[in-house]
Amino acid sequence: MAIEVRIPTILRPYTGDAKTVEASGDSLAAVIDDLETRHPGLRERLLDDDGSLRRFVNIYVNDEDVRFMGGLEAPVSDGSSITILPAVAGGSADLG
Amino acid sequence: MLEIRADLVDAMVAHARADHPDEACGVIAGPVGSDRPVRFIPMVNAARSPTFYEFDSLDLLRLYRDMDDRDEEPVVIYHSHTATEAYPSRTDVSYASEPHAHYVLVSTRETGSEDGPYELRSYRIVDGQITEEEVRVVGVAPSTE
Numbered sequence: 215m216a217i218e219v220r221i222p223t224i225l226r227p228y229t230g231d232a233k234t235v236e237a238s239g240d241s242l243a244a245v246i247d248d249l250e251t252r253h254p255g256l257r258e259r260l261l262d263d264d265g266s267l268r269r270f271v272n273i274y275v276n277d278e279d280v281r282f283m284g285g286l287e288a289p290v291s292d293g294s295s296i297t298i299l300p301a302v303a304g305g306s307a308d309l310g
Numbered sequence: 311m312l313e314i315r316a317d318l319v320d321a322m323v324a325h326a327r328a329d330h331p332d333e334a335c336g337v338i339a340g341p342v343g344s345d346r347p348v349r350f351i352p353m354v355n356a357a358r359s360p361t362f363y364e365f366d367s368l369d370l371l372r373l374y375r376d377m378d379d380r381d382e383e384p385v386v387i388y389h390s391h392t393a394t395e396a397y398p399s400r401t402d403v404s405y406a407s408e409p410h411a412h413y414v415l416v417s418t419r420e421t422g423s424e425d426g427p428y429e430l431r432s433y434r435i436v437d438g439q440i441t442e443e444e445v446r447v448v449g450v451a452p453s454t455e
Contacts, residue, residue, distance in 0.1 A: 222374075223383070224407045270405055272367045279367045299374055300407035302353075305333050306391040307361035308400045 217245055217290055220297040228253045237296075242275065243286040245296060260298070272299045311444045312412045312432040314338075314347050314386070319447055321350045323428050326390035326416040329355065330423045333390050334416075335363040339377050340385035347385040347412075362401070363389050386432075388414040395419070396429040398440050406435035412443070 216236050221229050229235050235253065239245035250257040262268050266285070273280045274297040280288040290296065318338055325334045335355050338347035351373065356366035365373070377383060387408060391399075396415035398406070406413060417429040434441045 222407070224409060270407065272370060274367075274371055277371060279371075281367070297371060297374075299370055301364065301367075301405060302335070302337075302370060302387060302407075303357075303362070303364035303405045304389060304399065304402035305357070305359065305362035306394045306399050306401075307359075 216292060218295045219245070219249065220295070222299050224300055225256060225259055225298065228256045228259070239290060241286065242273065242280055242288040242290060242296070245290055246286070270301050270303075272301055273297070274299070311446055312347075312386070312414070313345075313446045313448055315450050316447050317450050318347055318350055318386075319430065319445075321352075322388050322414065322416055323430065325352045326392075326418050326428070327421075327423045327425075329390065330418045331360045331392045332358055333360060333363040333392060335365065335387075335389040337373065337384045338386035338388070339380070339382040342381050342383045345385060345410075349380075349382065360392050384408055384411050386414050387411045388416065390416045390418055392418050392422075396431045398433055398435060403435055403438055403440060409436050414445075 217238060219235050219237050221233060221235060237245045237248045239248050246257055246260055260268060260271055275283060275288050275290055276294055325336060333355055336352040339349040339351060340346040353365050353369060355363040357364045396417035413433045413435050415431055420427055432443050432445045434443060
């Protein structure tokens with residue numbers, strides 16, 4: 215199954231500078247596992263030590279935020295498109 | 311160094327004043343690789359907070375899709391601090407994820423929503439390292455689109 219994954223600038227060092235890569239899997243978690251075999255190091259930038267999605271990263275399946283689709287359990291299928299974008303956030307409060 | 315048109319500086323300051331005491335945020339996009347800020351895009355602070363800003367996740371997706379279609383990238387990412395100086399906080403650094411962007415901070419702590427002196431400074435934030443840079447304000451070119 216081919217799923218197109220759009221990679222943000224900051225993660226392109228892991229994909230040989232490619233803006234889009236292909237992956238397969240029937241859930242977001244499976245796609246991330248597959249991406250890791252092709253582009254080692256990517257997984258750690260998307261998931262924290264507990265294996266949950268990092269707060270600083272937004273992932274969309276077919277333009278829907280996966281946080282509203284079951285997170286890593288979000289279903290994907292052949293022809294789905296996944297977009298990864300770093301959150302744009304900050305502010306004067308020190309979150310520590 | 312950040313070279314930027316005076317009207318774009320004015321637009322960022324006006325946005326910061328309008329949203330004071332909450333933090334204002336936005337992007338100035340420009341052609342990929344040009345390092346030239348051209349298109350001013352004020353964003354909604356989804357956090358609506360005086361100490362935090364965050365682009366709404368679907369706004370963020372639309373913004374990047376739109377820039378992609380126009381062969382643009384975020385040349386400037388700006389936000390305001392409303393009670394502290396225009397210097398990146400630890401939070402700003404931990405979220406900074408556009409290695410090619412100029413991170414512009416506007417402080418409205420002196421005058422709030424009113425006219426008057428303001429503080430506007432620009433930084434590169436790469437791998438957790440903050441580097442301040444000169445801001446050179448230039449006139450509006452007569453032939454820009």
